[in-house]
Amino acid sequence: MPQFGLKLGVRRVLITTLLAPLVGIPIVFMFHEPAALHLQSILDNFNSQLGMDTLTEIPQLSFWEHKRLGDLLKKASMPNKTVILTPLNHAWVTAGMIDLYFESFREGENIQELVNHIVIVAVDKPAYDNCTQIHPHCFMLRTNGGDFSGEKVYMSEDYLKMTWRKIKFLQNVLEMGYNFIFSDADILWFRNPFTHLVEDFDLQIAVDHSTDANTGFMYAVSNNRTINLFKTWYDSRERQLGIHEQANLQMILQEKIIEDIGLKLRFLDVSIFSGHCQRSNDLLHVCTMHATCCVGLGQKMGYLQSALNAWKEFKALPPHEKLSKVPNWGSC
Numbered sequence: 001m002p003q004f005g006l007k008l009g010v011r012r013v014l015i016t017t018l019l020a021p022l023v024g025i026p027i028v029f030m031f032h033e034p035a036a037l038h039l040q041s042i043l044d045n046f047n048s049q050l051g052m053d054t055l056t057e058i059p060q061l062s063f064w065e066h067k068r069l070g071d072l073l074k075k076a077s078m079p080n081k082t083v084i085l086t087p088l089n090h091a092w093v094t095a096g097m098i099d100l101y102f103e104s105f106r107e108g109e110n111i112q113e114l115v116n117h118i119v120i121v122a123v124d125k126p127a128y129d130n131c132t133q134i135h136p137h138c139f140m141l142r143t144n145g146g147d148f149s150g151e152k153v154y155m156s157e158d159y160l161k162m163t164w165r166k167i168k169f170l171q172n173v174l175e176m177g178y179n180f181i182f183s184d185a186d187i188l189w190f191r192n193p194f195t196h197l198v199e200d201f202d203l204q205i206a207v208d209h210s211t212d213a214n215t216g217f218m219y220a221v222s223n224n225r226t227i228n229l230f231k232t233w234y235d236s237r238e239r240q241l242g243i244h245e246q247a248n249l250q251m252i253l254q255e256k257i258i259e260d261i262g263l264k265l266r267f268l269d270v271s272i273f274s275g276h277c278q279r280s281n282d283l284l285h286v287c288t289m290h291a292t293c294c295v296g297l298g299q300k301m302g303y304l305q306s307a308l309n310a311w312k313e314f315k316a317l318p319p320h321e322k323l324s325k326v327p328n329w330g331s332c
Helices: 003-022 026-031 033-049 063-076 090-095 097-107 112-117 125-134 157-175 224-238 245-254 257-261 297-316
Strands: 082-088 118-122 138-140 179-183 187-189 203-208 212-220 265-267 273-275 288-290
Touching: 063 082, 063 118, 063 138, 063 157, 082 112, 082 157, 090 097, 090 125, 090 297, 097 112, 097 125, 097 187, 097 297, 112 118, 118 125, 125 138, 157 179, 157 212, 157 224, 187 297, 203 273, 212 245, 212 288, 224 245, 224 257, 245 257, 288 297
Parallel strands: 082 118, 082 179, 118 138, 203 265, 273 288
Antiparallel strands: 179 212, 187 288, 203 212
C-alpha cells in the first residue's frame, strides 16, 4: 500500500477505535461543549502526527465552534450585520500590542463605541484567556499543528499557516451573512473608517506603496461575490506553496479573476488608511496607522507607541495650529 494510503488507513482505524466507545453516549456531546471540543482536538492531533499536510489540512469549524462564533457575531454586530475582526496571539499580548490597540480607540475621535463591535480572534489558548479578561467578545480559532503563541517570523511555516487560516475564517464569517472590517492588532485607529468606505464596492482593502494590497486592513460585504473570492483565494494556496496570502491575492488580481467573479474592488487611500511603508501627513483626516514595513514585535511596538504619541500631541494643539501640523510618526 502506498505510504499515503497506509497513513490514511491507520488514521481511519484510529478514529474508528476512538469513536466506537462513544456511540452509546451521543447525548453527552450534544449538551457538553468542552467534551466535544476536547474530542475535536484529539482528532486534529491525529492529522498532524500521521503526516498530514497541516498547511492544506486547515480544520473546518466544528458544530460547537460554528455555534459559538454565530453567537459572538450576533452580540458584537452593528445593526447592518457588520463586525470588526482582530487576530491575536500570546506574543502580541505580552508585548502590550493589544493594549495599544484598545488605547487608540480611547484616544481617537469619537470611536470608543466601536470597541463594542470588535471580535478578538485568538489563535492560542493563552491569548484567548487574556482576551476574556479584558474584552467581552473573544473567539478561540483552532489551527492544526504548531504552537501559535509565540512571535511568528515573516514567511515561516507557522506564519503561513496563520495567514491561510485567517482567509478561511473570513470566508466562514461571510458565509454566515456578516460583513466585516478585518484589522490587524498592529494598527492604531484615530477616526471612524466607515465614513470613508463606499457602499457600491464588495471589497475595500488597504495598500502599501499605493498599489500593493495589504490584507491587514480590509472591509468586505457578505454576498456571493465576496464568498466566491475568498474561496478562490483560499484554494489558490495549493498552486503556489510557500507563498503567503497577500502575494496570492496579487496573483489573483493579475489574472483578472476579480472580473470573472464580478466583484467590485476598491483600494483605500493611503493618506486616510496609512502605514509606515507610506505614511500620511494629513493629520486632519487620517483614520488608521499600520506598523507596515516594521519587522519584529520590538520594531512594531516602538513605532506604534511613537505614532500614538504623535496623535496625542496633535489632539492637544489649538485648532489653528492643527491646520499646519506635520506629524512626526517616528520610525521602526
